[in-house]
Amino acid sequence: xxxxxxxxxxxxxxxxxxxxxxxxxxxxxxxxxxxxxxxxxxxxxxxxxxxxxxxxxxxxxxxxxxxxxxxxxxxxxxxxxxxxxxxxxxxxxxxxxxxxxxxxxxxxxxxxxxxxxxxxxxxxxxxxxxxxxxxxxxxxxxxxxxxxxxxxxxxxxxxxxxxxxxxxxxxxxxxxxxxxxxxxxxxxxxxxxxxxxxxxxxxxxxxx
Amino acid sequence: xxxxxxxxxxxxxxxxxxxxxxxxxxxxxxxxxxxxxxxxxxxxxxxxxxxxxxxxxxxxxxxxxxxxxxxxxxxxxxxxxxxxxxxxxxxxxxxxxxxxxxxxxxxxxxxxxxxxxxxxxxxxxxxxxxxxxxxxxxxxxxxxxxxxxxxxxxxxxxxxxxxxxxxxxxxxxxxxxxxxxxxxxxxxxxxxxxxxxxxxxxxxxxxxxxxxxxxxxxxxxxxxxxxxxxxxxxxxxxxxxxxxxxxxxxxxxxxxxxxxxxxxxxxxxxxxxxxxxxxxxxxxxxxxxxxxxxxxxxxxxxxxxxxxxxxxxxxxxxxxxxxxxxxxxxxxxxxxxxxxxxxxxxxxxxxxxxxxxxxxxxxxxxxxxxxxxxxxxxxxxxxxxxxxxxxxxxxxxxxxxxxxxxxxxxxxxxxxxxxxxxxxxxxxxxxxxxxxxxxxxxxxxxxxxxxxxx
Numbered sequence: 295x296x297x298x299x300x301x302x303x304x305x306x307x308x309x310x311x312x313x314x315x316x317x318x319x320x321x322x323x324x325x326x327x328x329x330x331x332x333x334x335x336x337x338x339x340x341x342x343x344x345x346x347x348x349x350x351x352x353x354x355x356x357x358x359x360x361x362x363x364x365x366x367x368x369x370x371x372x373x374x375x376x377x378x379x380x381x382x383x384x385x386x387x388x389x390x391x392x393x394x395x396x397x398x399x400x401x402x403x404x405x406x407x408x409x410x411x412x413x414x415x416x417x418x419x420x421x422x423x424x425x426x427x428x429x430x431x432x433x434x435x436x437x438x439x440x441x442x443x444x445x446x447x448x449x450x451x452x453x454x455x456x457x458x459x460x461x462x463x464x465x466x467x468x469x470x471x472x473x474x475x476x477x478x479x480x481x482x483x484x485x486x487x488x489x490x491x492x493x494x495x496x497x498x499x500x501x502x
Numbered sequence: 503x504x505x506x507x508x509x510x511x512x513x514x515x516x517x518x519x520x521x522x523x524x525x526x527x528x529x530x531x532x533x534x535x536x537x538x539x540x541x542x543x544x545x546x547x548x549x550x551x552x553x554x555x556x557x558x559x560x561x562x563x564x565x566x567x568x569x570x571x572x573x574x575x576x577x578x579x580x581x582x583x584x585x586x587x588x589x590x591x592x593x594x595x596x597x598x599x600x601x602x603x604x605x606x607x608x609x610x611x612x613x614x615x616x617x618x619x620x621x622x623x624x625x626x627x628x629x630x631x632x633x634x635x636x637x638x639x640x641x642x643x644x645x646x647x648x649x650x651x652x653x654x655x656x657x658x659x660x661x662x663x664x665x666x667x668x669x670x671x672x673x674x675x676x677x678x679x680x681x682x683x684x685x686x687x688x689x690x691x692x693x694x695x696x697x698x699x700x701x702x703x704x705x706x707x708x709x710x711x712x713x714x715x716x717x718x719x720x721x722x723x724x725x726x727x728x729x730x731x732x733x734x735x736x737x738x739x740x741x742x743x744x745x746x747x748x749x750x751x752x753x754x755x756x757x758x759x760x761x762x763x764x765x766x767x768x769x770x771x772x773x774x775x776x777x778x779x780x781x782x783x784x785x786x787x788x789x790x791x792x793x794x795x796x797x798x799x800x801x802x803x804x805x806x807x808x809x810x811x812x813x814x815x816x817x818x819x820x821x822x823x824x825x826x827x828x829x830x831x832x833x834x835x836x837x838x839x840x841x842x843x844x845x846x847x848x849x850x851x852x853x854x855x856x857x858x859x860x861x862x863x864x865x866x867x868x869x870x871x872x873x874x875x876x877x878x879x880x881x882x883x884x885x886x887x888x889x890x891x892x893x894x895x896x897x898x899x900x901x902x903x904x905x906x907x908x909x910x911x912x913x914x915x916x917x918x919x920x921x922x923x924x925x926x927x928x929x930x931x932x933x934x935x936x937x938x939x940x941x942x943x944x945x946x947x948x949x950x951x952x953x954x955x956x
Contacts, residue, residue: 305741306741308737392582396606417581418536438580
């Protein structure tokens with residue numbers, strides 16, 4: 295983490311606390327198993343907030359052996375509005391992440407991608423995925439703790455076109471992972487399963 | 503000398519040894535791991551938390567201990583405390599925070615509990631032999647490490663002053679380290695000595711519990727209330743950090759005078775120093791209890807006289823119990839003083855570069871040996887980041903590391919305080935947090951440049 299980023303926050307008025315909506319699906323864990331896999335925290339820019347992940351994503355993440363969580367930032371889904379603007383929404387993501395049982399993987403969809411990018415400068419995530427990102431043209435500051443970062447989207451998604459994905463991927467060093475045939479709503483489009491499984495494979499790859 | 507099998511050191515390769523699993527040790531483990539090091543941490547007790555683990559014998563805390571810096575000014579920079587916690591969490595919450603930090607980052611896998619450090623010794627190529635003795639009584643073992651980070655804390659070795667006539671005093675004298683809760687004070691006449699945060703807390707508890715309470719302090723202090731205008735006072739002062747230093751000090755003193763009032767009205771001496779020249783006392787209740795007649799301020803103790811205590815102004819008190827809240831001294835009986843730059847006459851206080859790097863060994867550092875005018879958790883976080891970055895550069899390119907090393911030796915013993923800080927022993931570890939953070943930022947920037955060029 296850059297010390298500047300922290301010192302600015304340290305010297306400014308803290309944002310107000312808010313009663314956050316945090317939804318989850320937990321895997322059936324074998325107590326004899328070794329270390330549990332890193333939990334996953336999902337955030338979307340969609341106004342449904344955490345609710346956008348409950349039907350397919352969280353249960354599937356749990357089926358794949360990881361604790362799946364989704365948070366609604368202030369003013370979204372079941373979380374009331376509160377002060378702080380963008381900093382407040384980033385604060386909500388960081389607060390949700392540190393409340394999880396282990397170092398978390400952060401997934402930011404749509405307009406939540408730039409929020410997750412900022413959360414990464416404040417919390418050493420295990421890994422991060424920017425999914426069909428909107429408004430993530432550059433890197434706000436280096437992520438702390440050097441997490442693996444993946445940018446993913448669909449060539450058929452007009453809300454987050456390939457050009458935008460390329461730009462974000464360049465900022466984080468790498469090439470975007472493309473899933474043809476899926477729309478912008480990766481969580482609830484009919485083709486939701488294949489991209490999610492591919493992301494989980496990417497995470498499993500290093501045992502994260 | 504006990505036998506360790508001297509020629510049988512178990513070589514742990516590039517692993518770094520961390521001594522202690524309190525707040526500083528946990529930060530060291532987490533940040534060293536984040537920079538790619540393998541870490542073995544040895545903890546004497548059976549759990550983490552150090553001072554904050556009140557169940558441990560050597561914890562300096564009492565039942566009513568709360569943070570004196572507010573939550574947002576105390577939490578680790580990359581692991582905030584829950585935002586639904588109160589402004590000043592108590593020791594139980596702080597311990598649960600440390601437990602969660604340890605679990606979240608999987609730190610327990612690196613900690614060997616019930617393991618005391620008997621000795622650390624220099625080995626070849628900057629490496630260290632560490633002699634670990636299980637508290638269970640089994641045989642000590644010698645292990646060899648690439649580096650050592652000492653994080654054994656400095657609030658467990660009580661400092662007990664000697665006053666004339668003390669031995670013959672007929673009342674009871676205890677150090678605040680053995681004070682657990684106010685039940686000990688009930689029905690007694692109590693003298694509390696010392697105006698540190700413990701001294702003030704215990705004096706306030708005594709004011710509401712004991713039959714009569716005197717509070718002896720050596721000089722006039724600034725009593726900073728925990729709240730100013732309904733906000734934690736440290737948050738407010740941090741938000742003034744854009745102001746020039748002189749102006750900020752003037753504004754702070756003005757506000758405290760206006761809000762807290764004139765201490766001389768309460769029979770206290772006028773502070774003989776500016777606020778930033780002494781460790782701040784954050785306490786909202788001292789003046790309140792004095793104003794209610796439940797706490798009687800007294801100057802320094804001159805001598806004990808049978809049942810009496812005589813103060814420097816010749817006034818006397820007749821306490822049943824004297825609580826010496828006279829602080830602690832660092833203790834490093836497991837290593838040669840020379841390794842920490844300690845010379846005789848320093849009261850055992852190390853002289854380190856930036857209060858963390860050993861001036862005589864490249865691979866020995868101390869985390870958490872500071873007191874500050876702020877919460878020290880974030881300061882120690884940045885200390886351990888700097889230590890991890892330094893060890894990484896040294897491992898990858900010893901030649902380039904030399905340049906940085908020269909600064910370590912020449913600047914050992916630099917103090918990070920504003921001008922004329924009181925030179926009493928209790929201020930030997932004191933840093934002004936803004937100055938110290940500036941210095942840590944310079945060190946980290948230098949190290950980042952070194953590693954970019956490598």
